[in-house]
Amino acid sequence: MRSRSLPAPDALLRLQASITARDDRLLGWLYDHGVLTTDQIAAALFPSLDFAQRRLRRLTVLRAVDRFRPNKPDGGSYPYHYVLDQLGYEHVHAQRGLGPPRRDQARRRKQSLTSRPDLPHLLGGNQVFIDLAAHARTHPDASLVRWQPASAYHDPGVFYREGGNPQIMVHGPTGLPRPDGAGVWTERGRSVPFFLEYDTGGERLDILTEKIAKYERLYAMSTWAWPVLFHLPSARREANLHHRLADVPGLETVIATTTADLRTALGASPADQVWQLTGRSAGRHRLIDLPYTDTRHDDEFPTHPAPSPDRRAA
Structure with missing residues (x-):
């Protein structure tokens, strides 16, 4: 079974073949601004929440994005919060002509955001x-x-x-x-x-x-x-x-x-x-x-x- 930290050699190419202009904008936003919720992404980029959820599931499967749900103090949890996954970082770096990201960039950023007191x-x-x-x-x-x-x-x-x-x-x-x-x-x-x-x-x-x-x-x-x-x-x-x-x-x-x-x-x-x-x-x-x-x-x-x-x- 292939490790999550070692994607298949063609994973980035497969992602890039699936990316739309709207996806590019979303990945760029997540790179620059850290985290967005499902509702925020849907409002800014999609005609409906259902459409946004389907596309976000696809981007998650492609490992362009990852997600987490913070717990509410009084019980339950907030909506999904989306961040870049490692392939998302690689894609944005390639699009912007930057060097390759750290191999653990996505993990470190997600850890920082999930523990951020001023989230x-x-x-x-x-x-x-x-x-x-x-x-x-x-x-x-x-x-x-x-x-x-x-x-x-x-x-x-x-x-x-x-x-x-x-x-x-x-x-x-x-x-x-x-x-x-x-x-x-x-x-x-x-x-x-x-x-x-x-x-x-x-x-x-x-x-x-x-x-x-x-x-x-x-x-x-x-x-x-x-x-x-x-x-x-x-x-x-x-x-x-x-x-x-x-x-x-x-x-x-x-x-x-x-x-x-x-x-x-x-x-x-x-x-x-x-x-x-x-x-x-x-x-x-x-x-x-x-x-x-x-x-x-x-x-x-x-x-x-x-x-x-x-x-x-x-």
Whole structure:
């Protein structure tokens, strides 16, 4: 009987022959973001939960993905959580032109994720991007064109742009922000880059304001500025944060907030009119309408005017 750790020589070729473009996107997400649940995968990529479950079973048999089910504190278990299996790592490394992965890469990553105390925080942050992808799946004029994990911003040097303060290259990781993720959202010919801070409500408000102070430091040292999205659990938490920030003089960073409660009540996507800007006009804004400054982004994602009603009808 062949060992699970020693796949047949043609196993990777068999997997690659079976992979679809949708599978490629899923495997890339799992490589970058660690873990996604069945429901998240179905919402973002598939027309139905049943379709997603059938495809995930197939990818599991092919050893592209593996899965686990954490136990609930009050009994029972959560839905399946999917991670990359070893062949999934080999496939992604081949697709991205990387060297071969460690032979135990999948085992080590799965062990790390299953024992991770902040797994709900990771899944919650991933959920915001999943909700954007799910919105884009049913709105042809919209797209989540970039989704970067927190690890992409652990090196302070990543924030440096030509013309900025060179000290940003050596500024310690405690002095600059470490967002929970970042992305680029496009809609009707426009696009907006953003950072995400996902808040479960378990930290003191002081921790959130300290994070904002780090974004202020980045703003002062750089030549570009993205809006920072704070996804909060409740209206009370949001109101308390806005009240706290009202006392911060000269806040320059664009801070936009929404809450899980509000989105649930409205059945709203993060793309919808759910973002409240701090220290600015009342009301809420769509993600695509949030202000930013970044000429490099503008060059990469130039604005294309939406077609007029007459042109759409033509």
